[in-house]
Amino acid sequence: KGTLYLVPTPIGNLEDMTFRAVKTLKNVDLIAAEDTRNTQKLLNHFEIDTKQISFHEHNTQQRLPQLLEKLQSGQSIAQVSDAGMPSISDPGKELVAACISADIPVVPLPGPNAGLTALIASGIEPQPFLFYGFLPRKKSEQRQALQNLKNETATMIFYESPFRIEDTLQNMAQVFESKRQVVVARELTKKFEEFIRSDLGSINEELTQHVLKGEFVLIVAGADGEMAPVQLSDAQIIAAIQAEID
Numbered sequence: 001k002g003t004l005y006l007v008p009t010p011i012g013n014l015e016d017m018t019f020r021a022v023k024t025l026k027n028v029d030l031i032a033a034e035d036t037r038n039t040q041k042l043l044n045h046f047e048i049d050t051k052q053i054s055f056h057e058h059n060t061q062q063r064l065p066q067l068l069e070k071l072q073s074g075q076s077i078a079q080v081s082d083a084g085m086p087s088i089s090d091p092g093k094e095l096v097a098a099c100i101s102a103d104i105p106v107v108p109l110p111g112p113n114a115g116l117t118a119l120i121a122s123g124i125e126p127q128p129f130l131f132y133g134f135l136p137r138k139k140s141e142q143r144q145a146l147q148n149l150k151n152e153t154a155t156m157i158f159y160e161s162p163f164r165i166e167d168t169l170q171n172m173a174q175v176f177e178s179k180r181q182v183v184v185a186r187e188l189t190k191k192f193e194e195f196i197r198s199d200l201g202s203i204n205e206e207l208t209q210h211v212l213k214g215e216f217v218l219i220v221a222g223a224d225g226e227m228a229p230v231q232l233s234d235a236q237i238i239a240a241i242q243a244e245i246d
């Protein structure tokens with residue numbers, strides 16, 4: 001039997017491709033890509049000439065038996081999405097489940113992911129966290145989803161498109177408490193990377209000062225999830241100043 005490798009790809013900065021990801025994409029028999037044209041650019045950059053097959057949400061059911069057959073016959077396959085980790089708000093989970101059922105080894109590679117990258121620099125309590133991904137687009141469904149999260153104490157990670165970000169934040173401000181901390185992380189790993197840190201009551205006002213283009217992650221504190229401000233004693237501050245002088 002072959003092996004299914006799950007290979008994360010950069011979320012904007014090609015230098016975030018790992019050595020192991022390049023090596024794996026070179027060594028497998030086939031790459032199952034969400035968008036083969038998009039992945040071809042990555043393959044060209046890293047001089048990888050492995051053959052690709054498209055694998056996305058619209059052809060999953062048709063592709064699953066074909067990919068399983070190849071794996072059963074000993075071929076190894078790397079699955080990639082357009083950016084970041086496969087299966088995380090991206091295609092992949094059905095193939096993973098099918099491989100597990102068929103006793104085909106599944107090997108995940110660590111690598112870029114927008115949600116965790118935003119979380120670690122947010123300044124909001126990183127644990128526990130709930131990765132939500134995309135909220136429903138329709139207003140009534142989105143509000144219902146937010147209602148269901150109202151008492152969630154974990155920090156929440158959402159993906160959102162630039163066209164809906166203000167509406168979504170407004171809905172959050174109305175459903176959650178407006179004093180909750182929120183961080184809008186824009187264009188992570190890219191030239192215009194930016195973190196806008198505020199609370200739900202003021203974030204939209206704050207956003208009027210910023211360009212709302214590109215890709216966004218929203219990090220929202222959980223219910224009563226305020227992180228205690230860092231308190232330094234006078235003695236610690238004096239010691240730090242003293243250390244600078246010495």
Ligand code: SAM
Binds near residue numbers: 011
């Ligand atoms: N599989 C990806 C991952 O592991 O993060 C997520 C793919 S999902 C289809 C795309 C969404 O991820 C975007 O709409 C945005 O919310 C977020 N995203 C991806 N790249 C980003 C970046 N460079 N900066 C901010 N958000 C990003």
